[in-house]
Amino acid sequence: MFFVSLIPIRPEGSSGPQPERSDAARNRERLLQAARELVAEHGVDAVTMDMLACRAEVGKGTVFRRFGNRAGLMMTLLSDAEAEFQQRFIFGPPPLGPGAPPVERLMAFGEARIRYIDKYGELARASEHSPHNRHAAPPALLWHRHIEMLLREAGVDRDPWLMASFLIATLDPERVLYALRSQGIEVARIEAGWREFAGRLLGCPPDAK
Amino acid sequence: MFFVSLIPIRPEGSSGPQPERSDAARNRERLLQAARELVAEHGVDAVTMDMLACRAEVGKGTVFRRFGNRAGLMMTLLSDAEAEFQQRFIFGPPPLGPGAPPVERLMAFGEARIRYIDKYGELARASEHSPHNRHAAPPALLWHRHIEMLLREAGVDRDPWLMASFLIATLDPERVLYALRSQGIEVARIEAGWREFAGRLLGCPPDAK
DNA sequence: ATACAAAGCGGACCGCAGTCCGTTTAGCTA
DNA sequence: TAGCTAAACGGACTGCGGTCCGCTTTGTAT
Numbered sequence: 001m002f003f004v005s006l007i008p009i010r011p012e013g014s015s016g017p018q019p020e021r022s023d024a025a026r027n028r029e030r031l032l033q034a035a036r037e038l039v040a041e042h043g044v045d046a047v048t049m050d051m052l053a054c055r056a057e058v059g060k061g062t063v064f065r066r067f068g069n070r071a072g073l074m075m076t077l078l079s080d081a082e083a084e085f086q087q088r089f090i091f092g093p094p095p096l097g098p099g100a101p102p103v104e105r106l107m108a109f110g111e112a113r114i115r116y117i118d119k120y121g122e123l124a125r126a127s128e129h130s131p132h133n134r135h136a137a138p139p140a141l142l143w144h145r146h147i148e149m150l151l152r153e154a155g156v157d158r159d160p161w162l163m164a165s166f167l168i169a170t171l172d173p174e175r176v177l178y179a180l181r182s183q184g185i186e187v188a189r190i191e192a193g194w195r196e197f198a199g200r201l202l203g204c205p206p207d208a209k
Numbered sequence: 210m211f212f213v214s215l216i217p218i219r220p221e222g223s224s225g226p227q228p229e230r231s232d233a234a235r236n237r238e239r240l241l242q243a244a245r246e247l248v249a250e251h252g253v254d255a256v257t258m259d260m261l262a263c264r265a266e267v268g269k270g271t272v273f274r275r276f277g278n279r280a281g282l283m284m285t286l287l288s289d290a291e292a293e294f295q296q297r298f299i300f301g302p303p304p305l306g307p308g309a310p311p312v313e314r315l316m317a318f319g320e321a322r323i324r325y326i327d328k329y330g331e332l333a334r335a336s337e338h339s340p341h342n343r344h345a346a347p348p349a350l351l352w353h354r355h356i357e358m359l360l361r362e363a364g365v366d367r368d369p370w371l372m373a374s375f376l377i378a379t380l381d382p383e384r385v386l387y388a389l390r391s392q393g394i395e396v397a398r399i400e401a402g403w404r405e406f407a408g409r410l411l412g413c414p415p416d417a418k
Numbered sequence: 419a420t421a422c423a424a425a426g427c428g429g430a431c432c433g434c435a436g437t438c439c440g441t442t443t444a445g446c447t448a
Numbered sequence: 449t450a451g452c453t454a455a456a457c458g459g460a461c462t463g464c465g466g467t468c469c470g471c472t473t474t475g476t477a478t
Binding site: 159166170185 | 345398399402403410
C-alpha cells in the first residue's frame, strides 16, 4: 500500500548517504520474517532477542545493530500499521480526517486509537518500553501535535499543549490493555467512555445517545 | 507519625499468625536503612538489588524474600509518604479532604498528586514497574475509588468508573515526570493545567484566574 | 585482479532481576 | 540442655537485554 512517511518511523531512512549493503538487506528481511513468525507463534511478550537471532540465523549483535533495542524491533513491526493510522487521521475521510468539526475528530481519534490498541496493543506496549524516551518518539509527537491542534480549533486556549498531554495519557496502551484484557471491558464501552470524556472536556452537551 | 493503614501497603502485615523472627526483623531494618542510604547516594534508578544486599550485608535471596521484587522494595520505601497522602485526601482538611465541593476536591487531589510526584516521582515510577499488575496495586485501587466517588458526587453518571480510569491515567508518574524533568515544565503550570482539565471535565466555567 | 576502507557481522561477555535449594538459626518443647 | 521444626538465609545459578570488539564481507578505486 501507498503511504507518505510524514515522520520517519524506520530508523534507517531510505535516502541515507549509503543505500544499504546487500548482506544487510538480506539479514533485515530474514529478521523481520523471523520476528513476525515468532510473534505469531508465541506472542509479543514471549519473544526474546536471542530467540530472534537464532531463528533468523544471525548473530545477536546484528539484531541490535538493526533495531537498537527490543522496543525498536517492535516499533518496526508496527510501522506499517502506524503509518496507516497516521495517514487516516491526517488525510483520511472525516470524521477522523479533516472536514469534521474538531470535537468529532477528537472523538474519532480516540475511537480509532482504542481499536488500534485492541488489535496491536501488545506490540504497541512493547514498542514503548524504551528507557526514558517513550514520549519523545516520533509517532507520539505527531499525535500530540494533532490533538493540540484539534483542541485549539475547538476553542481550548488555556495551555492546549498540556491539555493534549493529559488527553493522550488516557490512551496509553498499557492502561487501555489493562482495561481490555485484565478487566474484561468491551471495546465499545471504552469507546463510548472516550466519547463522553472528550465531549465533556470540550463542553459539548452529552450527545443524547 | 500516626496513620491508619487503610489498605495494607507493606506486604507483611503486623498481625500475622507468626509475629516475626528476630533475625528477620534485624535484617529488615538493615535493608531499609541501606536502601534509603543508597537511594540518597545514587538515586533510585541506580540502586540495584545486589548493591542493596551487599550494603546491608545480607544475602540476595533475603532481599527478594523480604520485598518480592524491586518494585516491592520501592513501594516499601514509599509507604510512609503514601499513607500520609491517603490520610490527607480521605480524612484531612478541605479542599483535599471531605467538606469541599467535589470539583474542588478533585482539583486539590490532582495538585497534591502532582506535588507528590515532583517529590517522590522516581520512587513512585520504580514502584510501579511490577510486571502486569501496576494498576491493581492497592493504592491505585484506592485512588480510583476516591476519584470515582468524587465524579459521582459531581454528577457524572455515565460510566464514572471509566472516567476515573481516564483521569488517573493523566497523573501517571512516568508522564508527569517526563513533563517535569525532561520538558522542564514547572510544577505550577502542571497544577494549573490539571485544574483547567478537571474543571472543563466537570463542566465548571473556567474559574477566572 | 588486487588492494583497501568501511560497513556489517557474530558471539563471548556484562549487569541486573529474579529463582532455587542446601544450610543455618530462632524459638519452642520436653 | 537437647532436640526439633519451620522460618529464614545466602549465594550460585538462570534468563534476558544490551555491549564490545576482533573478524568477515562488500563495494569501490586502481
